[in-house]
Amino acid sequence: MKKIGVFTSGGDSPGMNACIRAVVRAAVYHGVEVYGIKRGYNGMINGEIFKMESSAVSNVIQRGGTILKSARSKEFLTRDGRQKAYDQLQKFGIEGLVAIGGDGTFTGANIFHEEFGIPTMGAPGTIDNDLYGTDFTIGYDTAVNTALEAIDKIRDTADSHERVFFVEVMGRDSGYIAIPCAIGGGAEIVMIPETETTLESVIDALKNGWSRSKTSFIIIVAEGDDAGNATTIAAKVQEALPKMDARVTILGHVQRGGAPTAADRMLASEIGIACVEGLLAGRTSEMAGIVNRELVYTPFIETITKQKLINPNFTRMVDILSV
Amino acid sequence: MKKIGVFTSGGDSPGMNACIRAVVRAAVYHGVEVYGIKRGYNGMINGEIFKMESSAVSNVIQRGGTILKSARSKEFLTRDGRQKAYDQLQKFGIEGLVAIGGDGTFTGANIFHEEFGIPTMGAPGTIDNDLYGTDFTIGYDTAVNTALEAIDKIRDTADSHERVFFVEVMGRDSGYIAIPCAIGGGAEIVMIPETETTLESVIDALKNGWSRSKTSFIIIVAEGDDAGNATTIAAKVQEALPKMDARVTILGHVQRGGAPTAADRMLASEIGIACVEGLLAGRTSEMAGIVNRELVYTPFIETITKQKLINPNFTRMVDILSV
Amino acid sequence: MKKIGVFTSGGDSPGMNACIRAVVRAAVYHGVEVYGIKRGYNGMINGEIFKMESSAVSNVIQRGGTILKSARSKEFLTRDGRQKAYDQLQKFGIEGLVAIGGDGTFTGANIFHEEFGIPTMGAPGTIDNDLYGTDFTIGYDTAVNTALEAIDKIRDTADSHERVFFVEVMGRDSGYIAIPCAIGGGAEIVMIPETETTLESVIDALKNGWSRSKTSFIIIVAEGDDAGNATTIAAKVQEALPKMDARVTILGHVQRGGAPTAADRMLASEIGIACVEGLLAGRTSEMAGIVNRELVYTPFIETITKQKLINPNFTRMVDILSV
């Protein structure tokens, strides 16, 4: 393999640039030419492809976002779109790909390999951490720390005013972000999709806290909680507890940006190298991940279909720590 | 004057603790006893009053929020409430007050002095910066920097996805927070209460940008803008530009918390000392402020009734810099 | 067991407060009384012991340092000192201890248990990460991120002036802090105690870089490197390369402070709870740690005598990534 391409796809996450850098540098190190592909599968279809030297990734390891930009591509979902993408890769002589993204990205790469034989190795780039095959995804640690710093600030004002804050963090399908925010943010309650938290239990916890003269509360809500989003939940609790002085904060897209943490830079670097070395070793359609601090390659099909469960002990920790 | 009290009132702001610290230390320095009053006028009425030594404010200068807590008091709006407050102060022998807060706080202090003769000096503690009599209020610089850091993060993801972000910052009546966020955040458009920005001009700016192949935009909206809040504005623009990929972020209460910046700690310290020294010099019903780097005392009545206008040059700067 | 004590000992590390909080809350949760002991073994000897309620650890999870203070105790190294300590614990009825610290702390606890039968469970509180029995120590992740943020800033000025920066990070006996700083900071060279890096290889790397028109360099030096500290190394390299424009920065004690990261708060909380639950289950003289995301108890004797080796792949990563 003499030429490979690298692209980012799906929602961006901090550390994607560190991963692109590792892919480029590992390719150069191993004497392989490397091409950047802009805007994910869209750019592949449109031929937004350019050669990257080692210096192209100087001074990017600390930057949030992705220098290759990202997009979701409807055209790549069609056979026609994938044919165009293949033709473009042929034009540049690209024989292998590194895809940095999540579920959707890997699903596309899987089909693409089956149809056109282009091998792809995947790097788990998403803040959600809900990908099977790696303990942590690239960007997750940064997103959690960003959310936590915001919660620290909210706590200042919650304490000063003796208020109840409902803070919504990202996590459509899982509580991976919500849990460390709750434990690390000293929250009293956490509401995540994986476990049912009834409004009654929230109301009870607040009443119970007040009776112990606890005056300010932080409730972390994962955006995908079954009881609704933070705004809905706060409104319902307010109805039951009219005297509660409540505020809602939705942390939103701030969680996607920012300089990656040390852990995310390490992870992104390790995985970026592993993707290139995997390709060169003849691997394809696998995601590189770190499990128990060891490099592991997991077939795309497993990362897509298998579920990574959250440690059930963590919700118990929230109960103990808010005693 | 041998005994003074200090309290925080209204919305909390970063630097209030630094100011409390300066009041306590200046009092000790000048041989005056100092009492902390909790929860603003509410605590004054209820006698939540305690003696503070120099060590009571150790290690608080860097903390957000207020160790004295804050609250809005309905009871103090009544003559009866103020009578109770006066009786409590008498009980402790408190002869003068330092009030850290905003308009409402100073209005109360003014009446209280007229009725009961208790002198009060005020420190401008609010993130909004819309108080006449000081170039900057305590907490304003921190709030702006907090918002700006969030906007830096949003820019990462805006750039990566070529999106339009509507970011709502605090400022019910003024664009003081919005303006430096727009200039410092490299925003393309800023919408503030002081100047009318029509939806048409926003739509034109976006179209114009796209025609110059500018692909990501940040629009800063002060919460009090006449065109509505960020959510409403985004929805209306979306209607006119259905292809726009827009996101709304409301920074919210995060802006109130966090460790104060150097400038806010300096300002809070200088003003805290000035309040105590003003009281000792026989002053009352004035706010201590810094204007052109000089200490200035302004009668409460002026801080309440006069308006501090935003530099009109700043909106022109946004236009120039987004060219 | 009805009464336990908790203390911090040795060098402080971020997350110690989060761990104290977890110990206190877990004790309260399990119906056990908990006492804080100030200044480590010194305070135990001097009876600086006080009862802690759940509220004693409110709002401390995000604070650096240790609210219980820390110290090294010479007196506890003597049998007499330990006798005094035992007598004090008897006076308060304390039947078990949680010690947050490192090697020295655990050695003391081991002897103390052998002599007086007081069971102690240990939490690994040190930024150095060189304790066997846990993947990460409490404070390590924060220290690395603090150092990395400083290196990001140094890179700004290194790039602007085309300079060579020798940055010394903590790590007397190991490169645990240096390695992620080098990989995450985009450094060209890393010098750690575990592997020999000759001055010749540093000089060659610089010459080689200049020949590829690389103009700024960051060299991370662990304070315990065999080639000397950063100042010495820089001086020697300067001699060989007189034209080099070099600067030395010693990050120093800044690395010990600051708000703990999310990972450190999680780790500290999990381990704090595990120490209490370990004591209640009849354990003693063991350190609670997290290995491969599972709770593991390791006898003190093993944490003291066994070595935790750094992943040798990491130095190879520095070479690949600086290509």
Add this chain to the structure above:
Amino acid sequence: MKKIGVFTSGGDSPGMNACIRAVVRAAVYHGVEVYGIKRGYNGMINGEIFKMESSAVSNVIQRGGTILKSARSKEFLTRDGRQKAYDQLQKFGIEGLVAIGGDGTFTGANIFHEEFGIPTMGAPGTIDNDLYGTDFTIGYDTAVNTALEAIDKIRDTADSHERVFFVEVMGRDSGYIAIPCAIGGGAEIVMIPETETTLESVIDALKNGWSRSKTSFIIIVAEGDDAGNATTIAAKVQEALPKMDARVTILGHVQRGGAPTAADRMLASEIGIACVEGLLAGRTSEMAGIVNRELVYTPFIETITKQKLINPNFTRMVDILSV
């Protein structure tokens, strides 16, 4: 004037990029072509000159350092060097310059204008804040906040261990950085070049503190203090107080980097625009500054020869606040 050049010179400071951006955008806004000149006067001499479009400064406002790089030029000190520089400018048709830097930069520009008639407007880019003609220099606010964040971290460990920390901050000739670090960092003592602080007074202050059972101290030393640098001072105090547990931290070049604060971005933007508009209005050999929040142009000769004195009230504040 149809073509102008912009360059950075001398020590880099945070906000230089924001200023370059403002110069470029203001030029484009006013229909003037703008050229970037790399490595200060060196690059001018060597013809490292390139055209900059508006997009050349996208996404740089938040970055530390300078995208144009900086250097000190010996050759420009000679008539020959300046002749070469002039010839290069002629080649590109550059009729005016914006110089971002300090004293030395402006001295060079002054001579250059006298000899060759090339008008130059100056922007005060230095963290030291010791330039006459502006209340604050670009980068000063950021440097102070960076130092202060480090001091906050040091305080954590100082408190935990009851130590005395000598922290050296930048400021060869002035205490501008040291003063807000001392006030904002809650330091007990500050040592600056402008005022004499004897070692005796330091020793007395420490003794006095211990007698009041104050156990941890922070002493801020400006690098240019007449009593020596932090290391020397600490050694001398240690001799007099052998029981003191002291540590020295030299913050160093970390203070030069990092994302600029809101205030520095505002200042850099305002001044960058003012330099371009000054040039277009026929001005030359003046520095644009902000004094009392108003734009002021000051002849280079005054910025070089006049001294900006530090507010003497500030050292009194340190005394009051450490009571």
